[in-house]
Amino acid sequence: MASGRRRKVSIALAALAAVLVCASGYAAWWGSDQSIKVVRYGENNTRVLAVRGHAVTLTDTAETRKPGTYWLEWTGSHSMLGEIVSRAPGQVTREVLRGFIPSVGTPGRFGNVPPGDPKVAWGVDYSEIMIPTELGPAPAWYVPGRGSTWVIAVHGQNGRRKAELKVLPVVHQLGLPFLNISYRNDEGAPPSPDGLIHLGDSEWRDLEAAVREAQRRGARRVILYGTSMGGAIVGRFLARSPLATMVDRAILDAPMIDVGMTAAHSASGYGVPAFFGSLSNHVTEWRTGVDVDGLSMINHPPKVRPPLLLIHTVPDEAHPVQESRLLAATGRRLNWPIQLEEFARGQHTEAWNVDRARYDRLLRDFLDDARASPE
Structure with missing residues (x-):
């Protein structure tokens, strides 16, 4: 009799363990999807x-x-x-x-992003050019300007080029050429070979192609502007591209700086233990071959470290402001000039929306310094 009860208990525990393993696996796969699955947005709300x-x-x-x-x-x-x-x-x-x-x-x-293209959003004339990437041509908006220092903008995960148009009025007023790029898996751009997002680990090569095209068109220096995962793309470019020495300075708005911290923060936001974030990152690595820990700009700063304006809203629920604070601390340790500007209000990439005057002023001062530098 006792052995029968023990057998039933063992079966029940085994079944419970199987359920927990399956639930954990599903949660990890779902969490991985949030990071690397290509999604199109735009429904009415x-x-x-x-x-x-x-x-x-x-x-x-x-x-x-x-x-x-x-x-x-x-x-x-x-x-x-x-x-x-x-x-x-x-x-x-x-x-x-x-x-x-x-x-x-x-x-x-x-x-929170402007509509359409530069002409629709701000009445600024532009042309669409095709950037020859390793996977095929990718469209970009080009707004001409004066001089040989170009601003190149990189949007975030599953975003669109129009998200980067918030900075165009200031860039255009200063007369700087502006190139707003797309990259693999964007609408109109080539898909990645596996159809998945690589968190900047392969997308940086499309940014490199854009810098090379800007160079071919007369750029001698570039200023990189990246939002959200666009920040990670900029970081990987600075770490790995031979063209990184062309970067005069960079501006990152609510960037993805450390994927591990982002995943843990997301897990806590869904009310599950932080280890689910780590588990989902392991699934991401298995699905993409990306070394997630190696993407951390905090633990693995890029080899090229230009002056950096770092903008982050404190309530950001997508990428916690602590990521930017730790990167700023890393900058102080390495003598990497990082100017961290926190905004008390606003969700992810909404610093411009909640205080446009301050955002534009920070941008103008930072870009004015670059414009005043010798060519």
């Missing part, structure tokens, strides 16, 4: 409830009630929206700063 003068009333959501400057896009049109004018149950009314006034009932997408 709000609706216009009312229009009065230069103000629109939208459905009240976590997005539409954010403070600052954002955009509303709908079929064939867009508007830039300013601060909240008023709120009522289920409704948020915001000022229209520029663009068109939507009709009542219009479904749209409320977001």
